Amino acid sequence: MISPIFFVFSLIVSCSYALHVQDFCVADYTAPQGPAGYSCKDPAKVTVDDFVHSGFGVPSNSSNVFKFGFTPAFASNLPGLNGLGVSLGHTDVEIGGVVPIHSHPGATELVVVAEGSSIIGGFIGSNNKVYQKILNKGDTMVLPQGLYHFFVNQGTTPAIIYAAFSSEGPTVQLMDTSLFKNDLASDIIAKTTLLDAAQIQKLLGGTN
Structure with missing residues (x-):
């Protein structure tokens, strides 16, 4: 049985540690970047704008051979995400457009179809089995970390897909x-x- 004295001591230590935990590490783009990511901005210079991204209100540039565009909200352009292990992306897929087969080696992806219908979404397992489904507005799909995945808009209207990542700066291949x-x-x-x-x-x- 845990003694009352040990319990109280542990609680005091835990509370003391919690008081010294940093709430955030807003990216300092002016400082050198290390293997762990961006350095922390001086908290005295942090503003609410460091935690806000306004780029999703404008359609992504889809003038390419694949007819899709992507706008990120990563730590590289939303400094408040630094060190938090999450990020978001906005994808526009024109009629007949595709998000070509790709992977994110260090991140799981969770997508939700905000606009559009009859969108083929899928990924390829390490056993070469394909898991695909026709997605419509409101549908969500999870794409496991590191696996190749894709989307094809075979519907009659442009599609908008939001993607959440388990990394503040996911790489893509x-x-x-x-x-x-x-x-x-x-x-x-x-x-x-x-x-x-x-x-x-x-x-x-x-x-x-």
Whole structure:
């Protein structure tokens, strides 16, 4: 049985620690960035604007071959997110547009369809099994960390998708560009993918 004296002492230590825990670590973009992320801004210089992002009211730029655009609210442009392990993104997908197959090596993603219908969303498991579903407005889907995933807007209206990440600065790796828009020699790609040089050059312009 825990003695009353030990319990009281533990409670005092816990309360003392809680009083010294920093509420936040707003990113200081003027200081050097280390492996753990941004340095903390002087709390005396922190304002409410460090915790507010207003970029989602404007459509993302979707003028590309995939017909989709993405606007982030990451620690890199919303300093109050620094160190909190969460972030948000806004994706616009035009009619017939796609979010190409990609992964976030260090983050799980949770999406919700805010506008649109008949959107194919899915991911590929490490066993190469595909998990896909037709999503409509209001539907939510979780995309496990590190797995390749995609969206296809086969509906008749543009789609808006919000994505929450378990990282304040998730990285992204597009499968297409990783394979065919890198500085790896085409003959190496040919040997490792069983594609011939002509096929590689045709795919997204090839490499070198």
